[in-house]
Amino acid sequence: MTTTASTPTAAPTRRHTSDRATAENRLGLKLVAPAVALMLLVTAYPMLQALYLSLFRYRLTTPGEKRFVGLGNYVTALTDSLFWQDLFNTVVIMVVSVAVELVIGFAFAMVMHRIIVARGLMRTSILIPYGIITVVSAFAWQFAFSLNNGFINGWFQWLPWISPDTNWFGAHWPAMFAIIVSEIWKTTPFMALLLLAGLSQVSDDMLEAAQVDGATWWQRLYKVILPNMRAAIMVAVLFRALDAFRIFDNIFVMTKGAQGTESSSFLTYRQVIEQFQLGMGSALSVLLFLAVLLLAFLIVRLFRVDLAQARGEA
Amino acid sequence: MRGRSAAGIWAGFVLILVWCLLPVVWILSLSFKPVSETTVGSPHFLPETWTIQNYKDIIANPDFTRALFNSFGIALISTGLAVLFATFAAYAIARLEFRGKRLVLSLALAIAMFPVVSLVGPLFDMWRAIGLFNTWPGLIIPYMSFTLPLAIWTLSAFFREIPWEMEQAAQVDGATSWQAFRKVIVPLAAPGVFTAAILTFFFAWNEFVLAISLTSTTAARTVPAQLSYFVGPDPFNPPYSQLATASVVVTIPVVVIVLLFQRRIVAGLTSGAVKG
Numbered sequence: 001m002t003t004t005a006s007t008p009t010a011a012p013t014r015r016h017t018s019d020r021a022t023a024e025n026r027l028g029l030k031l032v033a034p035a036v037a038l039m040l041l042v043t044a045y046p047m048l049q050a051l052y053l054s055l056f057r058y059r060l061t062t063p064g065e066k067r068f069v070g071l072g073n074y075v076t077a078l079t080d081s082l083f084w085q086d087l088f089n090t091v092v093i094m095v096v097s098v099a100v101e102l103v104i105g106f107a108f109a110m111v112m113h114r115i116i117v118a119r120g121l122m123r124t125s126i127l128i129p130y131g132i133i134t135v136v137s138a139f140a141w142q143f144a145f146s147l148n149n150g151f152i153n154g155w156f157q158w159l160p161w162i163s164p165d166t167n168w169f170g171a172h173w174p175a176m177f178a179i180i181v182s183e184i185w186k187t188t189p190f191m192a193l194l195l196l197a198g199l200s201q202v203s204d205d206m207l208e209a210a211q212v213d214g215a216t217w218w219q220r221l222y223k224v225i226l227p228n229m230r231a232a233i234m235v236a237v238l239f240r241a242l243d244a245f246r247i248f249d250n251i252f253v254m255t256k257g258a259q260g261t262e263s264s265s266f267l268t269y270r271q272v273i274e275q276f277q278l279g280m281g282s283a284l285s286v287l288l289f290l291a292v293l294l295l296a297f298l299i300v301r302l303f304r305v306d307l308a309q310a311r312g313e314a
Numbered sequence: 315m316r317g318r319s320a321a322g323i324w325a326g327f328v329l330i331l332v333w334c335l336l337p338v339v340w341i342l343s344l345s346f347k348p349v350s351e352t353t354v355g356s357p358h359f360l361p362e363t364w365t366i367q368n369y370k371d372i373i374a375n376p377d378f379t380r381a382l383f384n385s386f387g388i389a390l391i392s393t394g395l396a397v398l399f400a401t402f403a404a405y406a407i408a409r410l411e412f413r414g415k416r417l418v419l420s421l422a423l424a425i426a427m428f429p430v431v432s433l434v435g436p437l438f439d440m441w442r443a444i445g446l447f448n449t450w451p452g453l454i455i456p457y458m459s460f461t462l463p464l465a466i467w468t469l470s471a472f473f474r475e476i477p478w479e480m481e482q483a484a485q486v487d488g489a490t491s492w493q494a495f496r497k498v499i500v501p502l503a504a505p506g507v508f509t510a511a512i513l514t515f516f517f518a519w520n521e522f523v524l525a526i527s528l529t530s531t532t533a534a535r536t537v538p539a540q541l542s543y544f545v546g547p548d549p550f551n552p553p554y555s556q557l558a559t560a561s562v563v564v565t566i567p568v569v570v571i572v573l574l575f576q577r578r579i580v581a582g583l584t585s586g587a588v589k590g
Binding site for chain 2: 021024025026027028029031032034035036038039040041042043046047049050053060104107108110111112114115118120121122123124125126127128129130131132133134135136137139140141142143144146148149150151153154155164185189190193194196197239242245246248249252253265268269271272273278281282285286288289291292296
């Protein structure tokens with residue numbers, strides 16, 4: 001404001017713009033404040049609470065015996081084979097379902113992109129798995145795989161490893177298979193729609209040029225389509241991988257964690273809600289949170305996902 | 315070449331329909347099987363005898379109707395509030411320059427990826443302490459927080475596309491600022507807001523982890539949580555046809571919404587994540 005004296009005419013306009021900017025800044029902050037406060041209230045505060053509780057041996061049924069144990073809960077969790085078994089299950093479910101969805105989802109997107117008639121019917125049917133409750137999907141598939149009431153055994157008994165009395169929920173890998181099928185069925189539409197959006201950004205001119213130059217279908221796919229959809233693919237993989245890592249509903253309904261099909265989320269839930277081990281449960285919550293953070297970081301780094309660029313914000 | 319790829323597309327089309335709809339047809343078929351048939355074991359896809367008794371039973375089940383009421387109430391209220399707050403935030407992000415804009419977007423993204431189960435313990439503890447455990451607000455508050463990110467991202471993508479100059483143009487033509495907002499901006503923004511509302515509603519309607527952890531009776535238990543309690547003592551031999559019937563009933567609103575608003579849902583899903 002020292003310039004006011006020397007250039008009296010310029011000052012008001014400058015102050016005007018800066019006032020305006022300040023006002024805009026203030027209005028912006030006011031408008032986002034409620035949303036930010038709500039998001040933090042339910043995530044950041046409880047997470048800090050979990051961090052604190054994780055340092056105690058604290059069982060809700062015997063609250064008087066709350067005792068500080070330092071990092072004891074973490075040591076117990078990390079040295080327990082169950083923790084690693086469940087983490088392994090979670091990673092297997094995540095990797096397999098995302099990989100399969102990527103392939104099926106891409107095929108769906110290709111068909112949806114090319115089809116001219118019955119687009120409405122197609123969209124409707126693809127959105128039904130997306131909108132359906134995960135618990136319902138889990139029931140539908142649990143019953144389909146059921147020994148007494150399912151149709152899978154009857155329909156697929158021509159396959160050498162399936163017979164009318166294959167008990168899908170009687171062993172680890174078949175049960176995992178059923179869980180993964182439900183997960184894939186429910187979430188492929190999401191993947192397909194994100195890929196479809198990416199596919200529609202690949203320019204037809206480029207594809208035609210490639211075709212004129214004699215590129216085969218596979219060459220066009222690998223050299224033109226996929227590289228041009230990279231951003232869309234990465235965003236879809238990131239979202240779905242983090243989503244699949246949190247798998248809970250399907251396991252809860254289909255096996256309740258039996259046959260060693262528990263996931264990390266399920267283990268955390270079981271400690272807190274069924275066993276009331278709030279201290280141990282909190283430690284597992286923190287570990288799960290760190291795992292998700294690490295996973296997000298790895299995916300973003302490894303695949304160099306640029307979300308801002310993918311959304312056109314850069 | 316043309317003919318072959320057209321045939322391929324048709325084959326793909328049929329395969330997609332079968333893949334997407336088969337499980338839905340399957341629970342529909344199960345819901346018409348008499349309980350006696352599923353108790354004995356009925357590996358056929360279609361019922362041997364058809365009955366609507368399951369539907370009569372499920373509608374007469376007070377626990378189920380109460381859960382349905384809770385689900386509608388909780389999902390609608392959280393959708394309304396989340397979309398309201400998200401609209402403010404998205405307007406600011408799309409139209410105003412302010413410090414911390416990127417921070418808000420990153421926070422929203424981080425929360426969208428947050429492992430919900432991590433919050434079950436602390437929220438369980440907090441809600442019991444302040445009396446929110448097993449109440450509607452006890453679920454509405456976290457549902458709002460977890461749907462805000464999706465709503466903010468979807469809405470800010472929509473708002474960025476709105477030709478805001480039209481507001482000024484209307485004012486130049488003599489409209490008051492309220493009229494300009496009401497007659498020009500609201501109709502342009504409404505589709506985006508509506509889309510965000512549908513996606514938010516789906517989330518709240520679907521949510522299971524918190525619904526099962528933060529409730530203990532039918533006072534606030536929503537349908538997904540209630541369904542998992544129908545299972546009975548033996549998880550490997552549940553009352554198939556009744557569960558299927560309940561599943562069909564809760565899928566009806568989803569199908570109706572999808573049939574009416576499929577275009578909007580697709581636009582909303584893709585605009586939030588990929589440049590479109």
